[in-house]
Amino acid sequence: MRIRVVLAVLSVLAVLVTAGCASAVDGRAFAGRQVSAGLDPVFVRDNDGSDDDRLAAAVLRDLEGWWAGQFPTIAGGERFVPPRGYFSVDSARPGPPPPCTESTDEVEGNAFYCPRADVIAYDRAALIPVLREEFGDSAVVVVLAHEFGHAIQQRLEDVVTTSASLGSGAPTILSEGQADCYAGSFLRAVHEGQTPDLRTGDAGIDAAMSALITFRDPVGTDAADDRAHGNAFDRVASFQDGYSDGVGTCAQMTLQNRSFTQQAFATLSDAQSGGNLPLPDLLRAMGTDLDRFFGGLVRAQGGQWTPPTISQGGDGCGQGAVGLCDGAINADEGLDRIHDSIGDYASGTLLASRYALAALAALGRPTTGPEAGRSALCLAGAYTADVGAPGSDFSLSPGDLDEAVNLLRGNDDAATGTDGAVTDATAYARIADFRRGVDGGAQPCLELR
Incomplete structure (x- = not known):
């Protein structure tokens, strides 16, 4: 806190940022109950058949099946079409880079959705195992569900459902919040046993949410930063709204009904x-x-x-x-x-x-x-x-x-x-x-x- 000199405004303007995961900041969370999952990752390009790839494959397949039922409800009855591909990347070794990148180094410790190629890629060397160790398997679920949320946004733009589409000029802090919201909705389905491959309990939900908290923007990040994803409060708020209210609430997020609390430091001393x-x-x-x-x-x-x-x-x-x-x-x-x-x-x-x-x-x-x-x-x-x-x-x-x-x-x-x-x-x-x-x-x- 700071002694009041000038009135602080909590709601700040949402700003344009790109899709993809933010960098982790200080703060270790707790590992939650493990997600029970495992699926042959044959449909994931460049996988190595490891447990990490099997978990990611289970998440991606369950996301496809779940969104097949959810997407028409927010897209005017339009059918859901899965992304064109998924890529497992070993950032620790040289190799062919996934689409939208020039080298595997660009994927280190990250996952992303690329609209141009309509693919999702993740780092199996420096992301998936780290998430599992730090938070538990449900952290992998929330990260991939967030990236899948960006694929949903792209599809809503393509079918021009104005009531649910953010539009190509939407501020990205809103886009990221909506992706967190979609991820929360999917985690609710996992928690309630509505997915064939994934299961988790209350501790797993806490751990998934804790991963979002840890991957918040560094404190003092300006909302006008074009890489901003939101602070911990905003990210958790979006996740919880999706978890409690479902994808319809997520699809209706706008700057008119959504306030973001992220703000930059007002003074050097602060x-x-x-x-x-x-x-x-x-x-x-x-x-x-x-x-x-x-x-x-x-x-x-x-x-x-x-x-x-x-x-x-x-x-x-x-x-x-x-x-x-x-x-x-x-x-x-x-x-x-x-x-x-x-x-x-x-x-x-x-x-x-x-x-x-x-x-x-x-x-x-x-x-x-x-x-x-x-x-x-x-x-x-x-x-x-x-x-x-x-x-x-x-x-x-x-x-x-x-x-x-x-x-x-x-x-x-x-x-x-x-x-x-x-x-x-x-x-x-x-x-x-x-x-x-x-x-x-x-x-x-x-x-x-």
């Missing part, structure tokens, strides 16, 4: 600090801003508000790194570790969720039990969306929403009630509840059941 305040400064200043938001919320609901005190050196009250007990918020040394390893708004999100519990108590609502934790996390999202509003002491720095997402993908402290109970056992559920507050404000959080 870039040098990564937008992070030291923890003592954050706690002092953020307490005032949290009082502004949650006090206003409680009074608007007819309640009486007494802001909780904040202290360090406590035990977290059994709620993780930060806890609310006896009207006070106590933080243990775990908050310092979270702040230092993830960033200031990871610790800020935890703090906001405990203020949210104080607001629930002031309104006479339960603060124990799993639903209280969900409401608290949602209200932390509502506060986040309000940062930078008139009267706020802060504006969000470019990496703040990503820091919140990175906290929630591996930590459930912000989703606990005062008794330590938590419902949101998956990263998917935690981020979804946080997003509910960001997108809808406080009221949906107060209506959670």
Whole structure:
């Protein structure tokens, strides 16, 4: 976060970028439950018959079959035609390059869809095995499903279905978001057993989503950069919208109904600090801003508000790194570790969720039990969306929403009630509840059941 000087605008203009995967940034995720898959990769050019190629082949074949059923629903009844070819590339060895490239080096650690040749290529040496080791097999599914999404976009352009086609001049951050959305829809089908070769569970969905988080744009990337794919918050939002609502929602994405939060650093000093305040400064200043938001919320609901005190050196009250007990918020040394390893708004999100519990108590609502934790996390999202509003002491720095997402993908402290109970056992559920507050404000959080 940064002390507010100029009001920050969260929604930025989407800009033109090319298809293909972004480079990974710092942050190791967790491997999820393995996808059960394996298919003879004979239809994949230059494959070596390895387990990596067999997994990729299963993904591509299931994508073909699934899109055969889905495509007509968004393309005015037009029949789906699969891509013309798939190419497995060993970037570690010289060899014939796939279409649209001049050497195998250009594919190193990547996968791409080439509209000109209508092919998908992937690196079996430095992409597929790395994804499997870092995240699990479901990461391979989401990456190839994303590239397949670009093939779907090309087909929609070709059949001129104006209601679903982005058009050739669409900003690419929108194109990339739509491809993430299509990938989320396909992962839902895999999770629910609707594909013949692929299966995964909740942990696999979390791991697929975590791969997208890790392959976000570097913090501070300008939305006008023609290689931008989106920050972690935007990528996860698109994935979750596809997962929950299906391909019809993805096909209707436009700049009029889609906001992107990615932004560049506003100042050199902000870039040098990564937008992070030291923890003592954050706690002092953020307490005032949290009082502004949650006090206003409680009074608007007819309640009486007494802001909780904040202290360090406590035990977290059994709620993780930060806890609310006896009207006070106590933080243990775990908050310092979270702040230092993830960033200031990871610790800020935890703090906001405990203020949210104080607001629930002031309104006479339960603060124990799993639903209280969900409401608290949602209200932390509502506060986040309000940062930078008139009267706020802060504006969000470019990496703040990503820091919140990175906290929630591996930590459930912000989703606990005062008794330590938590419902949101998956990263998917935690981020979804946080997003509910960001997108809808406080009221949906107060209506959670």
